[in-house]
Amino acid sequence: MQKLNCPRCDVPMEFIKRENVQLGKTGIFSGDWSNIFAGALDVAIFTCPQCGKLELFRGELYEQTQENLASDHIAQTTCPTCGTRHDLDDPQCPRCRTKNPRL
Numbered sequence: 001m002q003k004l005n006c007p008r009c010d011v012p013m014e015f016i017k018r019e020n021v022q023l024g025k026t027g028i029f030s031g032d033w034s035n036i037f038a039g040a041l042d043v044a045i046f047t048c049p050q051c052g053k054l055e056l057f058r059g060e061l062y063e064q065t066q067e068n069l070a071s072d073h074i075a076q077t078t079c080p081t082c083g084t085r086h087d088l089d090d091p092q093c094p095r096c097r098t099k100n101p102r103l
Contacts, residue, residue, distance in 0.1 A: 004046055004055065006048035006050065006051060006053055007053070008051050008053055009048055009051050009053075010052045011048055011049060011050045011051075011054075013046040013047060013048050013049075013055060014047055014049055014075040014076065015038045015044065015045075015046055015075070016045040016046065016047055016049075016088070017044075017045055017074075018042065018043065018045070018059045019042075019043055019045055019059075020040035020041065020042055020043075020064050021040060021041045021043055021056075022039060022040050023039055023041055024039075027051065032080035041058075042058065042060060043056045043057065043058065043059050043090050044056070044057045044058070044061075045077045047088065048075050049075065049076065049078065049088075051056065052102055064088065074087045074088060074089060075087075075088040076088060077090075077100065077102055079093035079095065079096060079098055080098065080101065081093065081096050081098040082095050082096040082098070084096070088100075088102060089103070091103055
């Protein structure tokens with residue numbers, strides 16, 4: 001898969017990880033049984049570091065061209081106060097302690 005730019009910001013999107021998205025639904029009488037039999041969809045998840053937009057792609061297509069990325073890679077964001085790059089899921093900047101506006 002080629003490098004992706006965000007359709008809103010035209011900034012290069014960052015790979016978050018591959019994930020299995022559960023298919024199916026929970027019913028009143030059947031509970032979670034339909035989820036168990038429905039299976040899951042393998043997706044590759046990308047995010048825009050500027051606006052936070054998420055894009056999903058079929059995971060098996062992504063793997064064919066991106067085998068070198070580690071599965072534990074976490075997307076990065078830039079602190080609006082000090083400019084330090086840190087993990088997207090950090091609650092605050094590790095340098096200046098500014099609250100992460102994406103959470």
